Amino acid sequence: MNNFNLDALAQRFRRPQYTVEDYVKGILSGDRSILSQAITLIESHLEKHQQIAQQIIERCLPHSGRSLRVGITGSPGVGKSTFIENFGLEIIQKRQKLAVLAIDPSSQVSGGSILGDKTRMQLLSVENQVFIRPSPAGKTLGGVAQKTRETIILCEAAGFELILVETVGVGQSETMVQSMVDFFMLLLLPNAGDDLQGIKRGVMEMADLVVINKADGEAILSAKLAQRQAANGLHLFPAKASGWTAQAVLASAIEKKGLSEIHQILQKYQSQTQQSGFFAQQRAQQSRYWLHQSIQQKLQAAFYQNTAVYNNLINLEQKVESGEVSPFYAAELLLNQFLSK
Ligand code: GDP
Numbered sequence: 001m002n003n004f005n006l007d008a009l010a011q012r013f014r015r016p017q018y019t020v021e022d023y024v025k026g027i028l029s030g031d032r033s034i035l036s037q038a039i040t041l042i043e044s045h046l047e048k049h050q051q052i053a054q055q056i057i058e059r060c061l062p063h064s065g066r067s068l069r070v071g072i073t074g075s076p077g078v079g080k081s082t083f084i085e086n087f088g089l090e091i092i093q094k095r096q097k098l099a100v101l102a103i104d105p106s107s108q109v110s111g112g113s114i115l116g117d118k119t120r121m122q123l124l125s126v127e128n129q130v131f132i133r134p135s136p137a138g139k140t141l142g143g144v145a146q147k148t149r150e151t152i153i154l155c156e157a158a159g160f161e162l163i164l165v166e167t168v169g170v171g172q173s174e175t176m177v178q179s180m181v182d183f184f185m186l187l188l189l190p191n192a193g194d195d196l197q198g199i200k201r202g203v204m205e206m207a208d209l210v211v212i213n214k215a216d217g218e219a220i221l222s223a224k225l226a227q228r229q230a231a232n233g234l235h236l237f238p239a240k241a242s243g244w245t246a247q248a249v250l251a252s253a254i255e256k257k258g259l260s261e262i263h264q265i266l267q268k269y270q271s272q273t274q275q276s277g278f279f280a281q282q283r284a285q286q287s288r289y290w291l292h293q294s295i296q297q298k299l300q301a302a303f304y305q306n307t308a309v310y311n312n313l314i315n316l317e318q319k320v321e322s323g324e325v326s327p328f329y330a331a332e333l334l335l336n337q338f339l340s341k
Pocket of ligand 1: 074075076077078079080081082083213214215216251252253254255
């Protein structure tokens with residue numbers, strides 16, 4: 001091993017330096033490796049990576065939009081990965097290209113993740129027409145969600161026609177997911193009431209489709225009962241702006257039952273809302289929402305990264321805690337200082 005040249009080895013394995021042009025070309029030609037590297041730039045905290053990422057996104061934007069974006073949520077253990085794996089296999093049999101993205105609200109709290117720890121969707125991940133990307137890590141849920149939204153644009157430009165955005169059913173992350181998808185699906189278990197499953201009323205209200213999963217074996221009867229309960233619950237919510245009536249269906253992800261019916265429901269939703277104009281209208285509204293989200297995030301980051309403001313903030317924090325200064329006045333002082341910089 002005397003001739004072993006570490007430099008030469010490092011050279012061989014060093015990432016090629018792509019230009020924005022290379023990234024865009026690669027993405028538009030459906031190259032999953034380049035797509036993946038571009039997403040890594042989106043997820044990077046380095047300013048120079050962010051700059052390249054933004055240019056790639058701008059260039060891909062005109063080629064994006066032609067997909068159905070579907071949010072999938074449900075408590076841990078309800079069968080999300082099993083569902084996505086078998087549903088996904090069915091989708092690619094129909095010659096559709098599928099991207100699976102995740103938003104994991106636990107990643108910024110614990111550093112670990114509910115979604116990412118296990119080896120998931122092994123059969124699906126080896127398929128050529130499939131792109132699977134775990135949740136980006138991030139300090140705030142808003143930041144994580146924004147990266148996912150940018151990732152959606154690149155996936156669409158790369159030709160993925162169905163984009164599944166998965167999250168764990170704990171409340172806050174669903175609102176984020178709903179703001180980036182066309183259709184929202186909630187997975188429930190057969191034998192537990194909504195409260196037991198930790199699903200908040202608001203999440204149920206967002207659902208365009210409730211899937212009672214694990215409707216197999218001895219659980220079939222209780223699944224039917226859960227289906228009726230869910231259907232009754234859905235009726236109580238006000239009519240949706242989309243004109244779509246949410247329904248509850250049975251499925252067994254493991255036995256691949258009910259999956260093609262769910263695919264048909266998705267297609268029906270897409271054609272119905274495209275015809276009515278709601279589909280485009282909702283996407284326009286979502287873009288406006290993300291513009292405002294993005295402004296808020298950038299302003300907030302600029303504020304906290306300003307050293308003089310930050311030092312004063314530490315000082316004022318103590319005064320606010322001791323009751324010397326009101327939090328409102330302190331905020332105003334700090335904002336004035338920030339704005340007059
Ligand atoms: P996730 O945490 O929501 O992603 O759930 P998983 O897909 O990891 O599934 C949790 C457990 O439920 C696993 O042991 C699966 O094999 C099982 N499971 C998933 N779907 C079904 C189903 O349709 N029927 C039955 N009986 N078990 C299922």
